[in-house]
Amino acid sequence: MEQVKVTLKDGSVKEVPKGTTILELAKSISGRLGKEAVAGELNGKVVDLNYKLDKNCKINIFKFDDEEGKDVFRHTSSHILAQAVQKLFPGTKLAIGPAIENGYYYDFDSDHKFTPEDLEKIEKEMSKIAKEGLNPERFELPREEAIKYMEEKGEPYKVELIKDLPEDAVISFYKQGDFVDLCAGPHLPTTKIVKALKLLSIAGAYWRGDEKNKMLQRIYGTSFPKKKLLEEYINRLEEAKKRDHRKLGKELKLFTILEEGPGFPFFLPKGMELKNTLMDYWREVHKRWGYVEVETPIILNRKLWETSGHWYHYKENMYTLKIDEEDYAIKPMNCPGGMLVYKTEMRSYRDFPMRVGEVGRVHRHELSGALHGLMRVRAFTQDDAHIFMLPEQIKDEIKGVAKLIDEVYTKFGFKYHVELSTRPENSMGNDEDWNMAEDALREALEEENLSYKLNEGDGAFYGPKIDFHLEDCIGRTWQCGTIQLDFQLPQRFDLTYIGKDGEKHRPIVIHRVAFGSIERFIGILIEHFAGKFPTWLAPEQVRVLPITDKHVEYAKKVAEKIQNKNIKVEVDSRNEKIGYKIREAQLGKVPYMLILGDKELENDTISVRSRDKGELGNQDVDSFIDNVVEEIKNRTLIISE
Template identity: 70%
Template sequence: MKITLKDGSVKEYSEAKSVYEIAADISEGLARMATAGEVDGEVIDLRTKIDQDCELTIHTFQSPEGAHAFRHTTSHILAQAVKRLFPDTKLAIGPAIDDGFYYDFDREVPFTTEDLETIEKEMKKIVKEDLKIEQFTLPREEAIALMKEKEEPYKVELIEDLPEDAVISFYKQGEFTDLCAGPHLLGTKSVKAFKLTSLAGAYWRGSEKNKMLTRIYGTSFTKKADLDEYLAKIEEAKKRDHRKLGKELGLFTILEEGPGFPIFLPKGMILKNTLIDYWREVHTRAGYVEISTPIMLNRQLWETSGHWAHYKENMYTTVIDEEDFAIKPMNCPGGILVYKTEPHSYRDLPLRMGELGTVHRHEKSGALHGLMRVRSFTQDDAHIFMTREQIKDEIKGVARLIDEVYSLFGFKYHVELSTKPEDSMGSQEDWDIATDALRSALDELQLPYVINEGDGAFYGPKIDFHLEDTLGRTWQCGTIQLDFQLPLRFEMEYIAADGEKHRPIMVHRVVFGSIERFIGILIEHFAGAFPTWLAPEQVKVLPISEKYHEYANEVAAKLKEAKIRCSVDERSEKIGYKIRDARLNKIPYMLVVGAKEQEEGVVSVRSRFLGDEGQRSLDTFIAEITEEIKNRTIRKVELEEGK
């Protein structure tokens, strides 16, 4: 048999070989680092025997698939430790996830954070025991009997949901056996760097109707240095948590009277409106017109759009004059109504319509998270109506606009092309045309992308932009969705050059995504220390004592006249305290004024970036900061925290 490796080289064998044996044949080092295999696109276990020609990739921890197998093994070590320490605990599920793993447990007395240290110690013992991990399979009925014997009701339920002819996979290490499809490492010895990070409640199978279990989260790495680096990032992320900083900086709040419905405070509204002003500027330049559509529309509209059939469980509905209405979860049907208010010809197209529309979606209470996952938010939507010939150029135009915006904030990003999902509308031919158009636009822009199979919207394929923040975390924000279906369902038309009626093509796109979520990302990206142009307060004037309040207010008046956001700190506090307080509030500039400054008509400038920047005339400072704001410059912070 011929085994074609990732680099194109070919290995030939006369008998079946396991993935691990092939790795060892290539090199001892690769075998030592191998965590999983992939045959013809399917991720498999290192133990799996290969007996026919195929393409083989051998994964290490450096690949997502390899890290997944490594961390999945760690979750089993966690479960084994829990069963040793707390034998009456029932096992639910324990998958690997991005950056780590978790395991759900049912225990009469829920775990506490104090238990985690004890469990970790037991996990280290299991690693030192270097237990061999073995896979075996059983027919369904025997598998059920085994899990009943071990008194694992959740495992029994999972098996009972499988087909009667299913062959059930298990993994065994020492005295511990778990229902699992794998893949896993060959033994426990390799998992030396791990940490249990947190506890959470989790409903069995994600349903609020089921029992609440305790979820233990953790992470693992092949080297302690990598684990330490990751944990340091987690601590930094806690400091940057937008919920914490949002409260400290007076930006927003979410009250128990409205879970998932954020309230923006005065400083937060300055931040939000500044972002919206920027959005309007770039969209006006790109040829968009702005519209506003109703927050509530009748059932017939949502039936026509397909949302009533495909999205109703996420919609808030009511009855008005004995007719069903829904609060809009999306802006697109309203944009279509605007398009249909007047006839159009090919000369009107492309027609780019932007809308900063507030939408509402019902999210489960357990999924709510600050500004990142809410029930009410503003989408910076735009809908582009075009001819088929214009698709590629319009997609490229949107991609360039998104690149301009993300680059301004210093974000890196990667792109995913999502294809037809199982629950979808329209013919395969339309889907193929739409998907090919998106792919072609990305190719011509030379934008690298990955295919995300089956994750498109129900009405068309999409391009998603995942931006990366300063901590290396990724967030899905921008999206471009090509739609052949809604123009058909709403019978949209335009008069083409041949004088006949044709159907326009529609693009749905956002740049920020949800403005609320984008603000949450910005808070964490900048740790609340926004660039001067975005900062709710750009300058704090600090009089050394009450004698200089009048001069301080004269300085503030000139700043405000130049449209610079500022205030005067007139508190009876020492100047050092005022400076520290301004820094804690992440204010970019502090102007200290006392006898010398008043006498010479100057200001002493301190910044969040360099500390003491010396004295200069107020006019000079105003000219400099005005230029910084105009250019939306991001000054690098060179001053150590607390200086």
């Protein structure tokens, strides 16, 4: 029998008979891999496990632990959801049902309005389908036959999707039992692998995300190969609910969003203390790393946005207005203004690298359904920086930015992973520039011993990029920091410098952020710390609690002494019982409470209670102040459970 050579992920080569499926290959490698395999990768493309090998190739086998494996697992789960819904609610029309991070969803057009009670029924039906062990089977039809097939099944949304595909496209479908869906795949070999599933919520969603289209009903769910994994995930969701920054932001009086400005946060006094402390830290770090700071206008005219390309490619996300009969726009990003700052004078190669930071207010139009507390807003502050440099400086500057971002994330107790995204199909610029840029980014990461995931073809059209995905204390990841190399804006704005040869040259530009959106970063911090900010970051660091009215004057003197050392302190002088005051301070997540009664007044001392460590006993005021000043100065990190 004819053999094919299969190169595995570890570089080893295995010979198998022609026509062997990837699942059979997995079983031949090890029984456990055969059991846990969910999908394969053939020469870089994710495929079904029942794909037959007919020529020499490179194969990778994915388990649920792999991101690609999770996607396939959840994609099949979304088909199980759609199958269950159509069985329980005949006449329901299908839209789309992709895998997403931590789960999947499916959009339905149904005369029936789904309720939380319906989710329980659908879940039971899904479990039945999963246990049946249906085998998703792929088949293909020519375009016109595919359209007719979906028309006969009464699926107008699928017909629209097919009509958007190229004329000569072969359209693929997947069938499991009596259920058929338009789908590119791949899928699990059997529904039996889905051992644990849960439907999470119902939401509205416009067809194709366009508010002019019909509102559909979207059902979200998640699924796992083991019940234990589902239980752990549900527990994490419950923990996330407790940490919801919108709830804590209100309770801690940090920010609010009012009906007068949906998507435009109002920061309250304590929220501003928090934000300003963050910005003080940002400025300290950036000054130490050799950055200068600028500020550019929030409103600039149409000509600028035409030069940058935003007027033509980003206008639907921009707020525009007229001034003196001329078109202007509120900036959605700081970069074009940064380019104008560079052009205010002639630059020389001796000026490089130029590290220019801006904490700039930007506005972007987001659909109201996408808004979410501080995480998705219409106005936010971005901690941009632009580094102008020579080609030979790229690697060192990338390393410097990576070290800066590492310092910042470590300060807040975040772990993180790095992703490198390379040249996409729609890129601008020449091969030489791209190869030089990608090599510089790759070498910088490797020299810094930063392991990274490679995203081939996922860079920006103007240059490759490095993204930093931080992980909070309950295991969620957030994409915040980014480093992007840009060949486009220096060209569009005709940026030049005088080189050693006396001729004009074009600089290389890095765009980078550390926090990203300050507002979103604050939202992440609220949830990461569950509102219990470390002392240096807390908007209120000490609360003084006099036991009765006769201790109020002493409390004020103690507070004044503390305040003189730039510690944020408040006195609770209300005529309330001390137990109530302590509970209030605990709910306010204040790091330190000072309880003052007769004994403290008589001995000129304080009784200290720590939010994180409980009772610390009687202390001398000056010693307490020295300890807190040291804690703030060192930016000591304590993460409370």
